[in-house]
Structures are given as structure tokens and as C-alpha cells.
Amino acid sequence: MTDVTGTNGELVTADGRPLRASLARALRRQKLQALLLVAPLFLFILVSFVLPIADMLFRSVENSIVAKVLPETTTALRSWDPQGDALPGEEVYAALYRDMLIAAKNRTATRVGQRLNYESSGFSSLFRSSARKVKRIKAGPYKPAMIKAHKKWGKLETWQVIANYNARYTPGYFYAAVDARIDTDGGVTMQDEDKRIYVNLFLRTLGLSLTITLATLVLGFPAAYLLALLPTAKSNLLLILVLLPFWTSLLVRTTAWIALLQQQGVINEFLVFLSIVGTDDRPRLIHNQVGTVIAMTHILLPFMVLPLYSVMKTIPKSYVRAAISLGAHPWRAFWAVYFPSTVPGIGAGAILVFILAIGYYITPDLVGGTSGTFISNRIALHISSSLNWGLAAALGVILLGIVLALYLLYDKIVGIDNMKLG
Amino acid sequence: MAAFPPYTSIPERIWHYAFRVICGCIFFFLIFPLVVVVPLSFNAVPFFTFTQEMLTFDPAGYSLKWYEDFFTNVNWQGAVQNSVIIAVFATLLSTTLGTVAALGLSRPNLPFKTLLMSVLISPMIVPLIISAAGMFFFYSRIGLQGTHVGVILAHAALGTPFVVITVTATLVGFDNSLIRAATGLGASPTTTFFKVIVPLILPGVISGALFAFITSFDEVVVVLFVGSFKQRTIPWQMFSGIREHISPTILAVATILVLVSIALLVTVELLRRRGERLRGVQST
Numbered sequence: 001m002t003d004v005t006g007t008n009g010e011l012v013t014a015d016g017r018p019l020r021a022s023l024a025r026a027l028r029r030q031k032l033q034a035l036l037l038v039a040p041l042f043l044f045i046l047v048s049f050v051l052p053i054a055d056m057l058f059r060s061v062e063n064s065i066v067a068k069v070l071p072e073t074t075t076a077l078r079s080w081d082p083q084g085d086a087l088p089g090e091e092v093y094a095a096l097y098r099d100m101l102i103a104a105k106n107r108t109a110t111r112v113g114q115r116l117n118y119e120s121s122g123f124s125s126l127f128r129s130s131a132r133k134v135k136r137i138k139a140g141p142y143k144p145a146m147i148k149a150h151k152k153w154g155k156l157e158t159w160q161v162i163a164n165y166n167a168r169y170t171p172g173y174f175y176a177a178v179d180a181r182i183d184t185d186g187g188v189t190m191q192d193e194d195k196r197i198y199v200n201l202f203l204r205t206l207g208l209s210l211t212i213t214l215a216t217l218v219l220g221f222p223a224a225y226l227l228a229l230l231p232t233a234k235s236n237l238l239l240i241l242v243l244l245p246f247w248t249s250l251l252v253r254t255t256a257w258i259a260l261l262q263q264q265g266v267i268n269e270f271l272v273f274l275s276i277v278g279t280d281d282r283p284r285l286i287h288n289q290v291g292t293v294i295a296m297t298h299i300l301l302p303f304m305v306l307p308l309y310s311v312m313k314t315i316p317k318s319y320v321r322a323a324i325s326l327g328a329h330p331w332r333a334f335w336a337v338y339f340p341s342t343v344p345g346i347g348a349g350a351i352l353v354f355i356l357a358i359g360y361y362i363t364p365d366l367v368g369g370t371s372g373t374f375i376s377n378r379i380a381l382h383i384s385s386s387l388n389w390g391l392a393a394a395l396g397v398i399l400l401g402i403v404l405a406l407y408l409l410y411d412k413i414v415g416i417d418n419m420k421l422g
Numbered sequence: 423m424a425a426f427p428p429y430t431s432i433p434e435r436i437w438h439y440a441f442r443v444i445c446g447c448i449f450f451f452l453i454f455p456l457v458v459v460v461p462l463s464f465n466a467v468p469f470f471t472f473t474q475e476m477l478t479f480d481p482a483g484y485s486l487k488w489y490e491d492f493f494t495n496v497n498w499q500g501a502v503q504n505s506v507i508i509a510v511f512a513t514l515l516s517t518t519l520g521t522v523a524a525l526g527l528s529r530p531n532l533p534f535k536t537l538l539m540s541v542l543i544s545p546m547i548v549p550l551i552i553s554a555a556g557m558f559f560f561y562s563r564i565g566l567q568g569t570h571v572g573v574i575l576a577h578a579a580l581g582t583p584f585v586v587i588t589v590t591a592t593l594v595g596f597d598n599s600l601i602r603a604a605t606g607l608g609a610s611p612t613t614t615f616f617k618v619i620v621p622l623i624l625p626g627v628i629s630g631a632l633f634a635f636i637t638s639f640d641e642v643v644v645v646l647f648v649g650s651f652k653q654r655t656i657p658w659q660m661f662s663g664i665r666e667h668i669s670p671t672i673l674a675v676a677t678i679l680v681l682v683s684i685a686l687l688v689t690v691e692l693l694r695r696r697g698e699r700l701r702g703v704q705s706t
Binding site: 027030031033034035036037038039040041042044045046048049050051052053054055056059219220222223226238240241242243244245247248249250251252253254255256257258259260262264265266269298301302330355356358359360361362366376379380383384389392393396399400403404407 | 525
């Protein structure tokens with residue numbers, strides 16, 4: 001046995017290494033192998049997915065454009081007190097003149113104008129016209145010359161906005177996303193009543209998602225219960241009716257609902273045919289919240305039925321029978337014995353549907369009109385039409401935060417590893 | 423007619439039928455919208471509703487012209503081509519990466535498993551509009567916005583969680599002694615992989631690939647942002663069609679897509695059964 005015992009009496013392998021070290025090495029190698037297998041996908045997801053999300057986070061606070069286009073002005077402004085009631089001195093106007101000359105040449109002035117216009121209207125035209133007129137200014141003093149070029153340069157408020165929004169990073173977009181703004185004196189106040197939209201939109205998104213979740217639960221529970229009750233051969237057949245919509249393109253289902261719900265659509269024609277409603281007072285079923293709730297309930301129903309069914313399948317039927325034979329009324333047996341066992345399924349389905357619902361874009365866009373749209377539609381609008389990407393990113397970050405919080409809840413209740421498909 | 427035990431009370435019998443009627447309505451609600459688009463797609467007039475002629479089964483009320491439009495219109499044919507190209511490449515990419523990663527994830531001694539898993543699953547969790555916004559910002563920075571490559575990479579990222587989940591699920595019942603047996607009999611790791619592992623996990627891989635394919639094939643939000651008109655897919659075309667001018671061609675396309683999804687559903691179901699049989703799992 002000299003082969004397996006080393007000098008200190010510990011076990012060694014054939015090549016004379018201590019067994020413990022050898023084992024650790026083998027284990028390390030196995031770990032490394034496993035990591036290497038996961039590495040390609042991990043890197044791929046990191047680059048193609050996680051980095052874009054990080055980029056969005058960055059964009060929601062990034063604000064380098066003001067300092068980049070007006071470098072001398074922002075430096076000169078540091079010695080000026082925005083809280084005071086005096087305009088900046090000549091050196092700031094001279095710096096502004098030099099910055100504007102360069103900006104006019106590089107055609108970047110309008111971009112700063114656009115950026116600052118998000119915070120206070122009028123900046124877009126101020127920078128556009130100043131960039132045109134600044135070339136005509138030949139010599140100083142620049143303060144009166146700039147004020148002559150555009151009278152807004154002589155207003156305290158203009159300089160306060162520039163002073164408040166010239167940092168490289170700004171919480172401004174997040175304030176805007178919750179209907180607040182940085183006031184001219186640097187404090188944070190709520191937006192005027194008529195300009196508050198985002199908080200309401202978030203609340204509407206949450207409210208409609210909750211309605212949809214409840215609707216899927218009310219419809220999904222009996223359906224899943226029947227599936228669990230029937231013998232396998234029959235329930236598999238019925239399950240096709242759940243799985244087919246699940247597998248069908250989202251746009252097909254949305255299109256179908258447009259065909260069904262519109263003013264001259266199948267449901268309205270049917271109601272008129274039955275003389276339930278007159279042809280002139282057809283109910284509006286689409287381009288409002290009703291349309292969004294109906295269509296999305298249908299689209300998300302399978303996501304409720306499937307988890308519920310998989311939980312109900314595991315509840316032995318003998319439980320309810322035992323309760324009844326012990327004298328419970330069938331109704332009581334159901335609520336006291338069966339229903340509590342389905343709660344994990346209800347939790348899983350409800351959170352899943354809710355998470356999916358609050359991020360929906362396509363269906364609310366097509367059937368929601370103006371009153372039935374979600375926060376996602378606002379994000380899309382800011383990306384493609386109003387081009388306020390910073391605000392879009394800030395709204396996206398808030399939405400992402402809500403979803404991640406719900407997801408952690410889902411993980412607690414169900415666990416990621418238990419996620420099943422089909 | 424259900425055969426009731428003799429002790430069943432009248433309210434119980436009534437409830438038995440009432441419950442079935444309620445469930446019937448729910449299943450009707452689930453399937454009716456899909457069924458209704460089929461006859462509407464044969465409409466002779468450009469409306470989304472049943473005409474008098476259709477209801478009286480007058481042949482004049484029906485026509486195939488929307489199908490003809492779909493098969494001849496350049497926009498739609500371009501969309502079909504793009505959809506197939508993007509979905510196929512995205513599926514190949516996500517299936518390859520996802521399968522290899524799933525093999526690593528199901529090793530018992532993988533460190534940081536929870537962290538890795540949550541990152542790999544994240545494309546499925548994050549709402550599409552946020553993924554689309556982020557990808558739009560990032561891909562336009564690096565010049566991939568409005569390119570086929572950009573859309574393929576984006577779709578591959580969205581499809582991988584499905585592959586990872588299905589293949590990992592297949593590997594749960596995997597008997598590791600088969601690998602040791604193959605190695606013990608002198609097979610190289612490569613031979614073991616292709617001769618032993620692949621045939622056993624193939625059903626899981628294929629259904630994962632189908633999930634990835636349908637994810638890309640159906641996906642519209644990311645295409646709208648990361649792609650442009652040149653990358654228009656079928657859903658892209660449908661979306662802009664519904665927004666601009668509604669033509670029953672969309673219903674014809676919808677009908678075809680319903681048929682495609684039936685085919686996919688059947689395939690996945692068959693694969694699942696085959697996979698369970700191969701691994702010796704008792705079918706329920």
C-alpha cells in the first residue's frame with residue numbers, strides 16, 4: 001500500500017499528488033467545462049440583449065449634448081448664481097457667442113434647442129434663430145448684441161434652464177416621467193395640472209392590467225377546473241382549444257378582434273340582427289378601453305389556464321370526496337379543500353398575465369384608440385415620432401423596474417426553474 | 423349525458439350542466455375569433471364583416487381574390503421572404519447557442535447557476551417594448567439598426583430562453599451513466615455527443631427550435647424598431663396594414679397563419695410524446 005500513502009500519511013494518486021488536490025483539480029476542471037459550455041450564450045445575450053438595456057439605462061440620465069455644444073458657456077456659467085436676479089455678465093455672453101458660431105457651423109445648435117425644449121418650450125426656436133443671426137454679429141460687447149439677436153437671451157429664465165440642465169447626467173427625464181420638472185430656481189415641482197399625463201398613464205396601465213388579470217382568472221379558473229376534472233383523453237382534446245390560440249400569431253388574434261368588435265363588425269351586426277340594439281346606436285366596442293380589455297383577455301387567457309391546469313392536475317380528486325363524505329356540503333368542500341390547493345396556480349398565472357399585460361404594445365395600439373393605450377405606446381411614440389429618446393428611456397426604466405419587482409415575486413412563488421412551456 | 427350516482431341531488435345535477443355550459447362559453451370565447459377569420463377571408467367585398475350574400479351561401483359573396491393578392495403582391499411576398507430568412511437564421515443561432523448552454527446548465531457542478539440562469543432567461547421576462555427600445559438605441563449606435571443582421575441577432579436573443587428551457591427540461595431525465603458507458607467503451611467525447619447525447623435530447627432541441635422559430639416568426643415589436651421597411655416581416659406588414667388601410671388580404675394571411683400554427687402545435691405535441699417515450703417517462 002505504499003502507492004496510495006504519501007509522506008504525511010495522506011492519500012495520494014498514482015502520480016504522487018495528494019488525492020485531495022487531485023480531486024479539487026478534477027472538480028475545478030468540471031466546473032470550468034460547464035462554464036465554457038454556458039459562456040457562448042452568456043456572451044451573446046450580454047452583447048445583444050443586456051448591453052442594449054444598459055444603454056437604455058444610460059440614455060435615461062445622459063445629457064452631454066448641452067455641455068458638448070456649449071462648452072465655453074457652461075464653464076463660464078459656473079460662476080453665475082442662478083438663484084440671484086441678475087443676468088450673467090458679459091464674459092458668459094461672449095462665451096455663448098463663440099459657442100454659437102461653432103454650433104451654427106456644425107449645425108448642432110438645433111439639437112441643443114430640441115433638448116432644452118423638452119424642459120421649457122421656446123428653446124427650439126431660440127437656438128434656431130440665434131444660430132442664423134449670430135453670424136451677423138461682428139464685434140462686442142456681446143451681451144446687448146445677443147439680446148438684440150433674440151430677446152429671450154435677456155431673460156433670467158432662459159439662463160436658469162441652461163444652468164439647471166448643463167450637467168453631463170440629469171435626473172430631468174425621470175422627473176418628466178413622473179410629471180415633475182426642475183424649476184427655474186433648481187427645486188423640483190409638479191408639472192401644471194393640464195400637462196400631467198405620465199402618472200395617470202402608469203396608473204391606467206396598472207389598472208387595465210389588473211382588470212385583464214382578473215378577467216383571465218374568472219374565465220380561466222372554470223376552464224382549467226373542467227380540464228382537470230375530465231378524463232385525460234377528453235381533456236387533451238379540449239386543451240387544443242387553449243393551445244391553438246396560444247400558438248397563433250398575436251396579430252392574427254388582434255386582427256380577428258378588430259373584425260369582431262368594430263362598428264360594422266360581426267358582433268355589432270349580430271346584435272342589430274337580433275334587434276337588441278338599433279343600427280344607429282351600436283355600442284362602441286373598439287378604440288377604447290373595452291376593446292383593449294376584451295382583446296387582451298382573450299390573448300392572455302392561455303397564460304392563465306395552463307399554469308392553473310398544471311396545478312389542478314396534481315390535486316387528488318379524493319380530497320374533495322373525503323370532505324364530502326365527512327359531511328361537508330359540496331360547495332364548502334370546494335372552497336375549504338380544493339380552492340386553497342389551487343392558490344399556487346392562481347398566483348403563478350396571475351403574476352404571469354400581469355407581467356405580460358403591463359408591457360403590451362401591439363394590441364392596445366391597434367384596438368385601444370386613445371383611452372385604451374398603455375405606457376408602452378407612449379414609449380413607442382417618444383422613440384418614433386417625438387424623438388424624445390431620453391424620456392422614452394426613463395419611462396422604459398420605470399416600467400422595467402415594475403416588471404422586475406413582479407418577476408422577483410413570481411420567482412418567490414413559483415421559481416424560475418419551474419417555468420414550463422406548452 | 424353523464425351518468426349520475428343515484429344519490430346526486432337536483433341542484434347538483436343542475437350545477438353539473440350549468441358548469442359545462444359556462445365552460446362551453448369560455449372555450450367558445452377562446453376559439454371563436456380564430457374560426458371567424460377563416461370565412462371572412464373569402465369575402466368578395468373589402469369589408470371585415472359578413473355580407474348578405476355570404477350568409478345565404480351565395481357563391482357570388484365569396485372569392486379568392488385576397489389570397490391571390492397575398493400571393494402576387496410584392497409587399498407581401500417580400501414580407502414572407504424576410505420572415506423566413508430572419509426566422510431561420512435566428513432559430514439556427516439561438517438553437518445552437520441555447521442547446522450548448524443547456525448542456526452546461528444541467529451539469530451538477532456549474533457555479534453561479536442562479537445568476538447565469540436569470541441572465542439567460544431575461545429576454546423572456548423583459549417586456550418586448552423595453553427590449554425593442556434598448557435594442558433600437560444600442561443597434562443604431564453600432565450601425566445594426568435597419569439591417570437583417572440586427573433583426574436576426576435581436577430575434578435570436580429573444581428565442582434562446584425557450585431553447586434553454588425546453589432542452590434543460592429534456593436533460594432533467596437524462597441518465598448520465600450513458601455518457602460514462604460510452605466513454606468506458608472507448609468513444610471520444612465528440613462521438614459520445616453525436617451518437618448518444620444528441621439522439622436523446624433531439625426532441626427537446628427540436629421543440630425548442632420550434633419555439634424559437636415561432637417567436638421570431640410572430641415577433642413584431644422588435645422588428646418595428648430594429649428593422650425598417652427592408653426588413654419587413656409578415657407581422658410587420660400586417661401591423662402597418664391594419665394601421666393604414668384594412669384589406670381582407672390581412673384576413674387571408676391570418677387564415678394561412680392559423681394553419682401554420684396548427685401544424686406547429688401538432689409537431690410540438692408529437693415531439694413531446696416521442697421524447698417522453700424515449701426517456702421512459704410515464705406518459706400521463
